[in-house]
Each structure stands twice: as C-alpha cells, then as structure tokens.
Amino acid sequence: MKPQFTLFYRIWHWTMAFSVIGLLGTVALRKSFLSWRSNAEVIQTQLASVGTDVSFESAKMVAKAIRAPMWEWHYIFALFLAISIVMRLVMVFRDPKIFPLLVFIRAPKEEKLQRGTYFFLCFSLMVMALSGGTLYFYEFLGFTKEGVHWVKELHENVMYAVLLFVSMHLAGVFRHELVTKEGIVSKMIHGD
Ligand code: HEM
Ligand code: HEM
Structure with missing residues (x-):
C-alpha cells in the first residue's frame, strides 16, 4: 500500500498545525494579558496613584505599543500558514483525488x-x-x-x-x- 504519512505530508501537517496553534495563541494574548483596554486602565490608575495624570488616549497608545511586538507573531505564524496552504495546493495539484x-x-x-x-x-x-x-x-x-x-x-x-x-x-x-x-x-x- 502507498505510504500515507510521507515526509512531505508530515512537514505540511505540522507546519499547518503549529502555525494555527501559534495564531490562536497570539489572539489569546491579545484578548487577555495584552488587551489594550485593560492595560490602558492599569497604566492610567498606576500613574494616577503616583500623582501623574495621563489621558485614556495616551494610556491606550502605550498599551498598544507594548502589545505590538507580540502581535508581530500573528503575521509570522500567518506566513507559515500560507506556506502550508501552498504545500497542500501542490499535493492536490499532484493528486486531485485528495481535494x-x-x-x-x-x-x-x-x-x-x-x-x-x-x-x-x-x-x-x-x-x-x-x-x-x-x-x-x-x-x-x-x-x-x-x-x-x-x-x-x-x-x-x-x-x-x-x-x-x-x-x-x-x-x-x-x-x-x-x-x-x-x-x-x-x-x-x-x-x-
Ligand atoms: C491545531 C492544529 C491542527 C490542524 C490545523 C490540523 C489539521 C489537520 C488536517 C487538515 C488533517 C487532514 C489531513 C488530510 O486531509 O489528509 C489532519 C490529520 C491528522 N492530524 Fe492534524 N491538525 C492539527 C493538530 C494536530 C495535532 C496536535 C495532532 C496530534 C496530536 C494531529 C494529528 C493528526 C493525525 C494523526 C492526522 C491523520 C488522521 C487521518 O489520517 O485520518 N493534528 N490534521
Ligand atoms: C487560524 C488563523 C487565524 C486566526 C484564528 C486569526 C484570528 C484573528 C483575530 C481574532 C483577529 C482580531 C483581533 C482583534 O481585533 O481583537 C485578527 C486580526 C488580524 N489578523 Fe488574523 N487570524 C488568523 C490568520 C491570519 C492570517 C493568515 C493573516 C494574514 C496576514 C492574518 C492577519 C490579520 C490582520 C491583518 C488582523 C488585523 C489586526 C489589527 O486590526 O490590528 N490573520 N486575527
């Protein structure tokens, strides 16, 4: 019988799996620890407690700047997802029955x-x-x-x-x- 789990198939699968897990991970961080809404409030209240008043807009700007390097990973994982999709298209092109x-x-x-x-x-x-x-x-x-x-x-x-x-x-x-x-x-x- 033709082997099902060829090297190309496995590289495709794990590239897709890790990129999707990574993409979901960046979303989880964006919606929790690195949410600009909650972090802007933390920045505002912490600075207010030491006598520095900043507007919510300024606090939001800082919170978004803190989040930015993490969110870059959304695009890095996205690139790997794109690579895995191209690999899958190559597989389908070679053998249309697996569409x-x-x-x-x-x-x-x-x-x-x-x-x-x-x-x-x-x-x-x-x-x-x-x-x-x-x-x-x-x-x-x-x-x-x-x-x-x-x-x-x-x-x-x-x-x-x-x-x-x-x-x-x-x-x-x-x-x-x-x-x-x-x-x-x-x-x-x-x-x-
Ligand atoms: C979360 C990301 C994941 C994605 C997007 C994903 C995607 C896929 C897809 C689309 C297939 C079907 C392949 C085909 O059409 O031939 C597949 C098969 C498979 N995946 Fe995943 N997978 C993920 C995670 C995992 C993990 C974590 C495991 C192992 C624990 C796993 C184990 C398998 C196995 C064993 C098969 C073969 C099943 C079969 O032949 O019926 N996958 N995966
Ligand atoms: C499994 C795949 C993906 C998931 C689950 C996912 C999820 C998300 C979610 C939930 C958001 C909205 C975040 C928010 O505003 O709170 C988002 C934004 C975005 N995603 Fe994805 N995404 C995926 C793949 C991709 C891919 C392949 C790209 C391609 C570059 C991409 C590019 C973007 C962009 C440009 C934004 C807008 C960011 C912003 O407005 O700041 N995503 N994604």
Missing part, C-alpha cells in the same frame, strides 16, 4: 464526520488566510480601513469555526488513538 471536498463527498458513511471535519477545517483556514491577507495588504489592494471592516468581522467570527474544527480534530485523533491503538499520532511524527 478535501471530493474526499468528503466520496467518503463512506462511517468516515463522513472525520472527512467533513477536515473539509470544513481546511475551508475555514482558507477563509482566515484570505481575509487576513486582505486586512494586512488592504492599502496595497486599494481598500480603505472602513471598506475592509466587514472583512475584519468575518476574520474574527470564522475564528470560532477554526476553534470548533480544531477541537473536533483533536478529539477525533485522541479517540482514534485510544480505540484502534494504531499509533496514528506516532505515524504523523515518524511516518508509516
């Missing part, structure tokens, strides 16, 4: 959930990459900030789909590992 939608449609009933999860995961990641790329290059593409507002909303909302399908994927892999004991995770690392 996720085709695999999902042709899957037997017992594999529908698994293949459906992969299809929707790949689809939502494509939407994230295209919307993220549009937000990053909006000026170059000739859009205004207001003009791409809906793209930002789409980008933020589709993240929940990514979270859902990644969780379903991890639960599926975990279940597969426990039920069949085929060592599927180890195969994804060392090959078959």
Whole structure:
C-alpha cells in the first residue's frame, strides 16, 4: 500500500498545525494579558496613584505599543500558514483525488464526520488566510480601513469555526488513538 504519512505530508501537517496553534495563541494574548483596554486602565490608575495624570488616549497608545511586538507573531505564524496552504495546493495539484471536498463527498458513511471535519477545517483556514491577507495588504489592494471592516468581522467570527474544527480534530485523533491503538499520532511524527 502507498505510504500515507510521507515526509512531505508530515512537514505540511505540522507546519499547518503549529502555525494555527501559534495564531490562536497570539489572539489569546491579545484578548487577555495584552488587551489594550485593560492595560490602558492599569497604566492610567498606576500613574494616577503616583500623582501623574495621563489621558485614556495616551494610556491606550502605550498599551498598544507594548502589545505590538507580540502581535508581530500573528503575521509570522500567518506566513507559515500560507506556506502550508501552498504545500497542500501542490499535493492536490499532484493528486486531485485528495481535494478535501471530493474526499468528503466520496467518503463512506462511517468516515463522513472525520472527512467533513477536515473539509470544513481546511475551508475555514482558507477563509482566515484570505481575509487576513486582505486586512494586512488592504492599502496595497486599494481598500480603505472602513471598506475592509466587514472583512475584519468575518476574520474574527470564522475564528470560532477554526476553534470548533480544531477541537473536533483533536478529539477525533485522541479517540482514534485510544480505540484502534494504531499509533496514528506516532505515524504523523515518524511516518508509516
Ligand atoms: C491545531 C492544529 C491542527 C490542524 C490545523 C490540523 C489539521 C489537520 C488536517 C487538515 C488533517 C487532514 C489531513 C488530510 O486531509 O489528509 C489532519 C490529520 C491528522 N492530524 Fe492534524 N491538525 C492539527 C493538530 C494536530 C495535532 C496536535 C495532532 C496530534 C496530536 C494531529 C494529528 C493528526 C493525525 C494523526 C492526522 C491523520 C488522521 C487521518 O489520517 O485520518 N493534528 N490534521
Ligand atoms: C487560524 C488563523 C487565524 C486566526 C484564528 C486569526 C484570528 C484573528 C483575530 C481574532 C483577529 C482580531 C483581533 C482583534 O481585533 O481583537 C485578527 C486580526 C488580524 N489578523 Fe488574523 N487570524 C488568523 C490568520 C491570519 C492570517 C493568515 C493573516 C494574514 C496576514 C492574518 C492577519 C490579520 C490582520 C491583518 C488582523 C488585523 C489586526 C489589527 O486590526 O490590528 N490573520 N486575527
């Protein structure tokens, strides 16, 4: 039988997996420890306690400057996600039968959930990459900030789909590992 977990396939998978985990990590930091809203308040109240009054606008500017180096990682991980998407397109180009939608449609009933999860995961990641790329290059593409507002909303909302399908994927892999004991995770690392 043709090996499934070839080196190229494994490099593709882990490039995609680490970039998505990294992207989600930068969002988690942006929404928690490095949120400009809460940090601007901390800056304002701490400075006020030593007798220095700063406006909320100034505190917000400092809070955003503190967050900026972390958020650069969103774009670094985004580049790796883009590389993994190109790798996947090369794989599909070489063998069109592995196009996720085709695999999902042709899957037997017992594999529908698994293949459906992969299809929707790949689809939502494509939407994230295209919307993220549009937000990053909006000026170059000739859009205004207001003009791409809906793209930002789409980008933020589709993240929940990514979270859902990644969780379903991890639960599926975990279940597969426990039920069949085929060592599927180890195969994804060392090959078959
Ligand atoms: C969070 C980021 C991740 C993403 C975006 C991701 C994405 C994917 C995708 C799209 C596939 C389907 C490949 C295909 O169509 O042939 C896949 C398969 C697989 N993934 Fe992940 N994955 C992630 C994390 C992980 C982790 C953390 C593990 C291990 C613990 C893992 C283990 C596997 C295995 C074993 C398969 C093969 C399953 C099979 O052949 O049915 N993945 N992954
Ligand atoms: C799994 C993939 C991704 C996830 C989950 C994700 C998530 C997010 C979220 C939630 C935001 C909004 C943050 C906020 O305003 O609070 C955001 C913003 C953004 N993302 Fe992504 N993203 C992903 C991939 C990408 C990619 C591939 C790019 C391409 C460069 C990208 C570029 C951007 C840009 C430019 C912004 C706007 C930043 C700003 O307004 O300051 N993202 N992303």
